[in-house]
Amino acid sequence: MRERLRATFGEDAERYDRARPGYPAAVFEDFAAGTRVLEIGCGTGQATVPLAGRGCAVTAVELSADLAAVASGKLADFPSATVEIGAFEDWPLPPGPFDVVLAATAFHWLDPATRMVKAAEALRVGGTLALITTHHVAGGSERFFADVQRCYERFDPATPPGLRLSAAADVPTTFDESDRFGPPRFRRWEWELDYSTAEYLDLLLTYSGHRALPPERREGLLAAISRLIDEEHGGRITKRYLTELATAVRR
Numbered sequence: 001m002r003e004r005l006r007a008t009f010g011e012d013a014e015r016y017d018r019a020r021p022g023y024p025a026a027v028f029e030d031f032a033a034g035t036r037v038l039e040i041g042c043g044t045g046q047a048t049v050p051l052a053g054r055g056c057a058v059t060a061v062e063l064s065a066d067l068a069a070v071a072s073g074k075l076a077d078f079p080s081a082t083v084e085i086g087a088f089e090d091w092p093l094p095p096g097p098f099d100v101v102l103a104a105t106a107f108h109w110l111d112p113a114t115r116m117v118k119a120a121e122a123l124r125v126g127g128t129l130a131l132i133t134t135h136h137v138a139g140g141s142e143r144f145f146a147d148v149q150r151c152y153e154r155f156d157p158a159t160p161p162g163l164r165l166s167a168a169a170d171v172p173t174t175f176d177e178s179d180r181f182g183p184p185r186f187r188r189w190e191w192e193l194d195y196s197t198a199e200y201l202d203l204l205l206t207y208s209g210h211r212a213l214p215p216e217r218r219e220g221l222l223a224a225i226s227r228l229i230d231e232e233h234g235g236r237i238t239k240r241y242l243t244e245l246a247t248a249v250r251r
């Protein structure tokens with residue numbers, strides 16, 4: 001299932017690039033120019049472009065050739081940033097170790113049995129594993145996000161009844177236990193984005209769970225959400241994001 005879902009992001013690379021947001025600039029403020037970064041699962045460069053812009057030397061490994069092509073195009077002005085195509089699990093590590101291994105909203109798609117060990121092997125002793133995690137949290141258009149559960153309950157039978165968003169303070173931190181790394185440090189940012197109906201549907205069509213629904217259910221769901229935003233929420237909604245940066249030093 002994980003392998004099927006993680007392949008959905010590359011099905012429409014242009015939409016992914018158009019609809020997926022980046023991250024608050026503060027997430028990258030500790031990445032110094034010249035840092036050698038291995039980025040896993042770069043998508044269309046949501047974290048890669050700001051890192052390259054700070055002068056980091058980024059090697060990215062991305063599962064989808066189509067997403068990698070968009071990312072490469074956006075990195076054309078940064079000769080020290082390159083994107084390779086492949087699954088991190090199978091990708092042969094280059095001989096020189098990295099200062100930082102980073103994954104932005106991507107680490108959870110890797111094989112949990114090997115991801116920490118291979119990330120440690122890619123790093124020099126004293127190097128940093130940096131994991132950006134994205135959560136959708138309570139806030140923004142709260143009434144819409146409560147109402148929209150009715151659409152999910154109707155069109156996606158896997159939806160638990162009465163599901164509600166958690167407050168950011170109640171979202172647990174994310175970091176696998178591993179004796180290869182020192183204790184993780186966590187920083188968090190909450191921020192909001194406004195979406196028109198069309199922009200929000202575009203975003204939903206980048207989510208693996210929505211893409212994997214049978215087409216008639218997905219179309220019914222999107223039509224119901226579209227009606228809800230247009231008819232009961234004035235054609236615009238606000239989504240609140242929680243971005244977490246977890247960092248830990250390789251022993």
Ligand SMILES: C[S@@+](CC[C@H](N)C(=O)[O-])C[C@H]1O[C@@H](n2cnc3c(N)ncnc32)[C@H](O)[C@@H]1O
Nearest residue numbers: 006009041042043046062063087088104106109
């Ligand atoms: C949710 S997207 C995040 C993309 C981008 N980093 C971002 O911040 O929006 C997950 C990305 O990880 C990639 N991916 C999934 N499994 C992977 C693997 N085993 N090796 C490399 N990339 C992988 C997907 O193709 C996708 O681009």
